Amino acid sequence: MKRTILAIGLTLLLAMAITVPALAGGWAVITLDEVPGDVEANQPIEIGFMVRQHGVTPLGGESPVIRAHLADSTESVIVEASEEGEVGHYVGTLILPKSGEWEWSIQAFTGTQPMPALTVIEATVAVAESEPVAPTPASNSLPLLAGGIGLLGAVGGLFALQRKVRWAAAFVVIGLLVSGVGFVSAANQPKAEIEAAVAEVQEVSPVSSISQVELGRDLFIAKGCMMCHSHVETNNIREFGIDSGPDLTNLTASPEYLRLWLKDPRAAKSTATMPNLELSDTEMDALIAFINDK
Ligand code: HEC
Missing domain, CATH: 1.10.760.10 (Cytochrome c-like domain)
Structure with a gap:
């Protein structure tokens, strides 16, 4: 009998030990310094926030935990935030390894507060390397060379024409044609290259609308x-x-x-x-x- 009473007593004590802190401590409101903007995979994001007991009093001495989970997967990330700056202010660094929709929350004090989902995009480092650059002289030297040779041919043809050589007229026409095509494509090439590069960048950059x-x-x-x-x-x-x-x-x-x-x-x-x-x-x-x- 004594044992049963002891057991009941202990159980009650245990139950109180678990529930009392939540009742006595109350609740807290977490306020992010700012909502993270465009987030890239594998790029560290600094998450700074305030924890206020009862939404009012800054609460120091906590070890908040940031949890993130990639939708429809088993991928998850857990980091602990540490106190930094004024009392009740914490900072944690989150690195999300994959692109997609991440749900996340911050646990501090007695509760967990969900945060607005984060859309993570593929890192755009590769694009930065292929940003539009002025075309190198080498890239349009071939058409220019063709243009020059064509022009030379046309001039040579004119000389031959003066001397009444039979094939001279054909030489002039072919020379002018080659030179025309050469120069026009040399002029268009840089523009085409820049347009292609711009299109590539536009395609990959995030549309944060x-x-x-x-x-x-x-x-x-x-x-x-x-x-x-x-x-x-x-x-x-x-x-x-x-x-x-x-x-x-x-x-x-x-x-x-x-x-x-x-x-x-x-x-x-x-x-x-x-x-x-x-x-x-x-x-x-x-x-x-x-x-x-x-
Ligand atoms: C800790 C609790 C708490 C938080 C956090 C809080 N509020 Fe309030 N808010 C209140 C209370 C309580 C009132 C009623 C007036 C009072 O007693 O302060 C109120 C009043 C308001 C009112 C006036 C409503 C009316 O009927 O005129 C607006 C608007 C408002 N809050 C918006 C916000 C917004 C937006 C945020 C977040 C940026 C926010 N509140 C955060 C507790 C809170």
Whole structure:
């Protein structure tokens, strides 16, 4: 009997030991310094971010883990971030080895926050080597040579014509033809070469045509807004939400009003608990476009 009570007691203690930190410690919001732009395979990307307990107080002394996984594969990358700069700021270096769509998240404190998916492209190092270069003299010397010989032939033909040689006229015509073709192709060659090189570069370079609204949605995830604000566009991404702020799915407001909130919530409302996430002007513009896109 005593044993059973002891066992139950121990189990309860164990259960508390597991759940209490989560309850006592609460939750944190992760805010990326910036959303990574075009990412190339095997190129190191620096991921800098803030961890704020309850979305407000910078939280030092953590060992956050960045996890990335290539969609439809077993390929994954795990790196630990270390504290760098101000309290609560961490940096980790992510190297994604293959091109494709990578899903990733950052685990810090008691939770994991998913981040906007990254599209990784093949490294463009090979293209950089074959960038348009001025054609070397050697590359168009052959047509030029043909042009010169043709011209010489034509001139020789003219002399022969003066001396009434029978085949002289034919010589002039053939000479002019050869020289014409030679010079024209010499003139066209550099242009054709540059056009081919430009076409090649255009074909391989990434087309980053992400819209303001799409960028705003990525920021809504990456800056941690989705942790405190429910929004139909991001609710399927987060694993859990705090929803301490209002649902923003149906909110529309003037850009001035929204900018005030994003720039400094306390200036918008003195009792505001929403944190100042130190957003840049371009980030605020994109977030406003996203919020007002109904
Ligand atoms: C830690 C939680 C938290 C985070 C993170 C957060 N907010 Fe808020 N937000 C709030 C709360 C709470 C309010 C309500 C006012 C108050 O008490 O601060 C609010 C208010 C707002 C409002 C005003 C809504 C209205 O009805 O007028 C907007 C807009 C807003 N937040 C957008 C954002 C955006 C965009 C982000 C991300 C860049 C963000 N918030 C991040 C908690 C948060």
